[in-house]
Amino acid sequence: MQTTSIQYLKGIGPKRAKSFTLRGVNTIEELLYYFPRRYEDRTNFAKVAQLEEGQIYTIKVQVLLGAQRNSWRRRRFSITEAKVGDNTGKLSCIWFNQPYLGDYLKIGASVILYGKVERYNGKLQMSNPEYEFLDSQDEDSLNVGRIVPIYTLPQGFSQRSLRGLIKNALDEFLPKVGDPLPFDLRARHNLLNLAQSLLNIHFPQDLILQKQAHTRISFEEFLLFQLPLVLRKLNRKERAGTQHMVEGKLLDDFISRLSFELTGAQQKVLTEIKADMASTQAMQRLLQGDVGSGKTVVATIACLIAIHSGHQAAFMAPTEILARQHYDKISSQLDGLTFKGRKLRLALLVGQDKEKQKIFQEIKEGKVDLVIGTHALLQEELSFKNLSFIVIDEQHKFGVGQRALLPKKGNNPDVLIMTATPIPRTLAITLYGDLDISVINQLPLGRIPIKTLQFNHADSHKAYALVKQELKLGRQAYIIYPVIEESYALDIAGAKKMFAELKAGEFKDFRLGLIHGKLKTQEQSEVMLKFKNKQLDLLISTTILEVGIDIPNATCMIIASAERFGLSQLHQLRGRIGRGKLQSFCMLVSDCPTEDAKARMSAMVASGDGFFIAEEDLKIRGPGEFFGNRQHGLAELRIANPLVQMQLLKAAREEAINLLNQDARLIERPHQLLKAKLLQRFPEYEKLMLVG
Ligand code: ADP
Numbered sequence: 221m222q223t224t225s226i227q228y229l230k231g232i233g234p235k236r237a238k239s240f241t242l243r244g245v246n247t248i249e250e251l252l253y254y255f256p257r258r259y260e261d262r263t264n265f266a267k268v269a270q271l272e273e274g275q276i277y278t279i280k281v282q283v284l285l286g287a288q289r290n291s292w293r294r295r296r297f298s299i300t301e302a303k304v305g306d307n308t309g310k311l312s313c314i315w316f317n318q319p320y321l322g323d324y325l326k327i328g329a330s331v332i333l334y335g336k337v338e339r340y341n342g343k344l345q346m347s348n349p350e351y352e353f354l355d356s357q358d359e360d361s362l363n364v365g366r367i368v369p370i371y372t373l374p375q376g377f378s379q380r381s382l383r384g385l386i387k388n389a390l391d392e393f394l395p396k397v398g399d400p401l402p403f404d405l406r407a408r409h410n411l412l413n414l415a416q417s418l419l420n421i422h423f424p425q426d427l428i429l430q431k432q433a434h435t436r437i438s439f440e441e442f443l444l445f446q447l448p449l450v451l452r453k454l455n456r457k458e459r460a461g462t463q464h465m466v467e468g469k470l471l472d473d474f475i476s477r478l479s480f481e482l483t484g485a486q487q488k489v490l491t492e493i494k495a496d497m498a499s500t501q502a503m504q505r506l507l508q509g510d511v512g513s514g515k516t517v518v519a520t521i522a523c524l525i526a527i528h529s530g531h532q533a534a535f536m537a538p539t540e541i542l543a544r545q546h547y548d549k550i551s552s553q554l555d556g557l558t559f560k561g562r563k564l565r566l567a568l569l570v571g572q573d574k575e576k577q578k579i580f581q582e583i584k585e586g587k588v589d590l591v592i593g594t595h596a597l598l599q600e601e602l603s604f605k606n607l608s609f610i611v612i613d614e615q616h617k618f619g620v621g622q623r624a625l626l627p628k629k630g631n632n633p634d635v636l637i638m639t640a641t642p643i644p645r646t647l648a649i650t651l652y653g654d655l656d657i658s659v660i661n662q663l664p665l666g667r668i669p670i671k672t673l674q675f676n677h678a679d680s681h682k683a684y685a686l687v688k689q690e691l692k693l694g695r696q697a698y699i700i701y702p703v704i705e706e707s708y709a710l711d712i713a714g715a716k717k718m719f720a721e722l723k724a725g726e727f728k729d730f731r732l733g734l735i736h737g738k739l740k741t742q743e744q745s746e747v748m749l750k751f752k753n754k755q756l757d758l759l760i761s762t763t764i765l766e767v768g769i770d771i772p773n774a775t776c777m778i779i780a781s782a783e784r785f786g787l788s789q790l791h792q793l794r795g796r797i798g799r800g801k802l803q804s805f806c807m808l809v810s811d812c813p814t815e816d817a818k819a820r821m822s823a824m825v826a827s828g829d830g831f832f833i834a835e836e837d838l839k840i841r842g843p844g845e846f847f848g849n850r851q852h853g854l855a856e857l858r859i860a861n862p863l864v865q866m867q868l869l870k871a872a873r874e875e876a877i878n879l880l881n882q883d884a885r886l887i888e889r890p891h892q893l894l895k896a897k898l899l900q901r902f903p904e905y906e907k908l909m910l911v912g
Pocket residue numbers: 480481482483486509510511512513514515516517640664665768770799
């Protein structure tokens with residue numbers, strides 16, 4: 221059944237099959253896993269006389285008066301109006317830009333409508349309700365008189381035709397469906413079997429069964445999602461990594477020469493990293509910490525552990541600007557330090573390096589202790605003499621594939637992955653199920669919280685005034701625009717034009733710089749360097765500035781058209797200021813055109829805490845968007861939601877651990893269906909199992 225193409229179903233020709241393909245459905249099994257987007261309880265329809273303003277209803281009515289009226293005030297804009305009613309009353313309905321509806325709205329036609337009731341000109345009406353026309357007068361058992369599934373429709377289907385198709389597929393194939401979840405597991409968690417679940421997720425007998433079906437299918441999704449993560453973790457425990465010396469003079473010297481004391485949180489995390497690095501097992505640790513919490517110095521110390529143990533370390537950052545910044549900072553921190561009577565040797569690798577071959581050679585011969593770079597580190601020709609430690613900064617900027625490449629250049633090196641987008645701990649444990657997790661939950665002492673303000677567009681001059689005041693005190697500032705070139709269609713200002721405008725006008729007495737992604741990286745670096753050396757007062761930028769830039773004298777940031785940014789991104793941008801001992805100001809300029817934008821702005825104004833912001837962002841966007849689907853296989857979670865079903869996710873993770881401890885290759889008979897399904901979803905799982 222898994223692989224039978226849907227083309228073999230009655231009622232599906234090549235054309236309809238193709239529109240399903242566009243929705244990721246090719247096989248009959250995938251069709252059965254094409255779940256409804258919502259349900260309608262059509263056992264009881266609301267009566268027109270009972271409708272109240274502001275509520276959402278499903279009603280079954282007849283068309284009393286159907287008509288179409290076009291309005292040409294704007295081109296290509298149409299309004300279709302109809303009067304409908306049941307035996308208790310009448311209601312008007314209105315649809316925008318659906319002129320073809322006129323053909324269906326025939327007097328006497330029977331139609332089911334779903335939508336919000338509003339008051340217009342004193343009368344109740346539904347605007348743009350969803351509709352489903354019933355065949356003549358028939359009250360068939362699939363579409364009426366029950367809880368009815370509503371699907372996202374592939375092209376060429378109506379709700380009724382899709383329902384019919386899925387019902388046929390269920391009737392024919394459910395008897396043949398085997399259950400990938402072993403019986404004892406289902407019994408432990410009180411889960412329905414797969415056939416019952418598929419039936420009730422599509423055509424629920426009642427809402428309780430629908431919920432049970434939903435739980436059961438969610439559990440399966442979570443389990444399939446956790447198995448590869450857990451297996452990866454188990455495999456790793458079996459592989460031998462490097463045992464590092466985690467104490468020594470080099471480390472003590474480095475720490476004692478820092479211009480600050482490590483925070484308690486930094487020390488705690490360092491202890492965790494040391495324990496990993498001292499052990500024979502290869503480390504895979506995620507370091508979470510809010511922007512500015514001081515992750516880099518922790519990572520640097522870990523690099524030194526590798527180096528004084530006689531190995532090499534690599535530090536990968538997502539952009540050239542960041543790689544250079546890390547290189548400069550670490551170089552200066554290491555300046556004057558010696559190890560075995562010689563200086564430490566650093567190399568920077570960012571792509572268009574003129575001396576690339578020479579650097580490669582030195583790395584290969586072990587003449588470089590620490591190489592810092594961008595994804596240029598992933599180049600095939602690059603090999604190390606004895607790489608034993610890797611840092612990956614801002615991990616979300618790299619794909620999973622990229623992240624996996626660098627460790628291959630060493631012999632099971634220890635890996636530290638860093639992220640400035642913290643998420644709640646329980647969620648992190650399950651989502652990053654193959655990693656161990658450390659958290660820096662404290663900012664360095666003496667930081668003054670950033671003041672965040674919001675201005676309407678018309679009040680931009682107030683934000684400018686504050687910036688000027690700061691610039692006059694010798695501080696520096698950023699203004700961020702969402703785009704390089706302005707967009708008339710969307711009415712947003714672009715960095716380029718605003719640079720010219722502000723330079724000639726508002727900020728003519730100051731030194732302005734412009735940086736964006738279309739500049740050559742060389743030019744970008746030059747601008748950054750000037751800004752860093754205080755040869756520029758104000759930097760106009762796009763989001764290229766997003767991650768990791770560390771210039772403590774910059775105390776002001778204006779984010780223009782702030783509604784164009786996601787919440788986490790706003791917080792990341794804001795993290796570019798407030799890095800020193802001075803009061804910093806973040807000004808969001810936005811008219812907050814949507815509720816959602818309003819929510820983001822108020823979260824920003826209310827809090828500077830990255831964990832709080834991340835949680836809010838998760839709530840607003842949902843996990844799929846938040847994490848970026850690809851990254852975590854979250855795309856496979858079609859109905860399961862880790863935020864809402866945290867307990868279920870934990871249970872599934874525990875079962876995944878049980879299962880693999882008992883039968884790591886899933887070869888026992890009761891596990892074979894599960895294995896088949898897993899391989900179908902994650903073909904790369906086969907390789908993982910061979911390793912283990
Ligand atoms: P992030 O976690 O965002 O990568 P960084 O590592 O860039 O943060 O640190 C931000 C700034 O704080 C840097 O200038 C760094 O030198 C400084 N810093 C790091 N740790 C401390 C500390 N314990 N006390 C004071 N300043 C610190």
